[in-house]
Amino acid sequence: MTAALVRDAGAFPEAPAGGDTDTSVALSRETLEQLARLVKAQALANPPAPVILVDARVLSSRILRAYLLQAAAQGLLGVTWSSSILDEARARAAANDPAPDLATLGSWVEPTHAEFARVATIPAVSNQVRAAIAAALANGAGTICTLDVWRYPAFVMTAFRLNVATPDEVLTTLVGTNMPKMLAAHRQVVRQFSPQSDAHALAAVHRTGSHRLANVFTQLLHLGVEAQKPWRYVGGAPAVPGTGPAA
Numbered sequence: 382m383t384a385a386l387v388r389d390a391g392a393f394p395e396a397p398a399g400g401d402t403d404t405s406v407a408l409s410r411e412t413l414e415q416l417a418r419l420v421k422a423q424a425l426a427n428p429p430a431p432v433i434l435v436d437a438r439v440l441s442s443r444i445l446r447a448y449l450l451q452a453a454a455q456g457l458l459g460v461t462w463s464s465s466i467l468d469e470a471r472a473r474a475a476a477n478d479p480a481p482d483l484a485t486l487g488s489w490v491e492p493t494h495a496e497f498a499r500v501a502t503i504p505a506v507s508n509q510v511r512a513a514i515a516a517a518l519a520n521g522a523g524t525i526c527t528l529d530v531w532r533y534p535a536f537v538m539t540a541f542r543l544n545v546a547t548p549d550e551v552l553t554t555l556v557g558t559n560m561p562k563m564l565a566a567h568r569q570v571v572r573q574f575s576p577q578s579d580a581h582a583l584a585a586v587h588r589t590g591s592h593r594l595a596n597v598f599t600q601l602l603h604l605g606v607e608a609q610k611p612w613r614y615v616g617g618a619p620a621v622p623g624t625g626p627a628a
Contacts, residue, residue: 449548
């Protein structure tokens with residue numbers, strides 16, 4: 382990587398032997414600035430995965446949580462929440478769901494007084510929505526992933542430069558743009574449930590109302606599409622900033 386950086390940078394200026402000390406320091410600083418520009422260019426060429434904040438209903442769903450966390454394990458997105466969302470998810474979780482272990486599955490930054498102050502006067506929304514927006518701002522999330530999209534008015538989300546999307550939208554978009562990795566994520570999800578079958582996992586997805594996701598996976602599996610074969614999703618607009626249907 383260092384060799385590539387140097388090669389791309391061209392010839393760096395060299396300090397003359399026995400040259401003035403101040404000149405050598407200035408030249409060294411110029412070299413560092415060139416390196417910094419190259420590193421920044423590489424970062425732009427390989428942007429970080431988008432971050433989504435999941436609300437308590439999504440987090441308390443064992444099957445949706447499994448797909449989102451496996452997508453995160455594949456490097457396709459970052460998943461975060463807050464302690465208040467975690468507490469509500471635990472209260473919602475079914476008795477056979479190891480929800481108390483959720484705290485070990487991710488990390489998050491708690492909203493500060495500054496974030497809460499920004500959302501305190503948002504009109505026409507509940508305190509739960511205000512808390513979710515504050516948590517999204519604190520964690521650098523661009524999208525709030527929820528089954529209750531209707532609770533997040535468009536004018537509010539626009540004001541805070543946030544998107545809102547269902548798990549169905551987020552995950553189906555990821556299948557379209559990163560099909561091999563999402564097939565790998567699906568395989569890992571299937572292993573977490575009993576019986577370990579595609580049909581069992583996708584039936585659970587259907588029960589959450591995420592019908593597009595279940596149908597897309599069903600079609601892919603029926604066609605025998607595997608990770609190494611090309612496939613293109615031509616569905617609707619992307620739900621997550623930084624992703625979109627394949628060109």
